[in-house]
Amino acid sequence: MLTIHFKLVEAMIAQAKQDHPIETCGVIAGVEGSNLPLRFIPMINAAASETFFEFAPKQHLQVWRKMDENDEEPVVLYHSHTDSQAYPSRSDIELATEPQAHYVIIPTNPKYGDEIRSFRIVNGTVTEERVQVVNEYKSLEQPIIENGALAAAEAV
Numbered sequence: 001m002l003t004i005h006f007k008l009v010e011a012m013i014a015q016a017k018q019d020h021p022i023e024t025c026g027v028i029a030g031v032e033g034s035n036l037p038l039r040f041i042p043m044i045n046a047a048a049s050e051t052f053f054e055f056a057p058k059q060h061l062q063v064w065r066k067m068d069e070n071d072e073e074p075v076v077l078y079h080s081h082t083d084s085q086a087y088p089s090r091s092d093i094e095l096a097t098e099p100q101a102h103y104v105i106i107p108t109n110p111k112y113g114d115e116i117r118s119f120r121i122v123n124g125t126v127t128e129e130r131v132q133v134v135n136e137y138k139s140l141e142q143p144i145i146e147n148g149a150l151a152a153a154e155a156v
Ligand SMILES: [Zn+2]
Pocket: 052, 079, 080, 081, 087, 088, 089, 092
């Protein structure tokens, strides 16, 4: 199950709508082993594609380096599907390398509903999991959504 703060869900949906019809993508980092998504990091879709996404190599490196420094890991890896159901595509499955991560897909075409869905992808096997959206975490930790995070992502 993915337990996630509603502000993070809102931020993912806002970014996905803003990028539509291009697929949006990003990371929500959390402390290693905590399974708690906290730090929202919108990413650039370097492919600027309507059917897949690719992190910009430079940003990818910077973001992963920063997580290393903070003893964080990607708790959520999210992207949008702009004209297909919110289920991992063949390339999503092939490129999934983080067995501890929750792979979240946001549909931006109302034809496919408006609920985000979350999956585990381990060795090519996809397992859907329940998403529990909460108003606050039990630990009372607050999500970190830097002001202008979306604008900053656009400027990279
Ligand atoms: Zn996909």
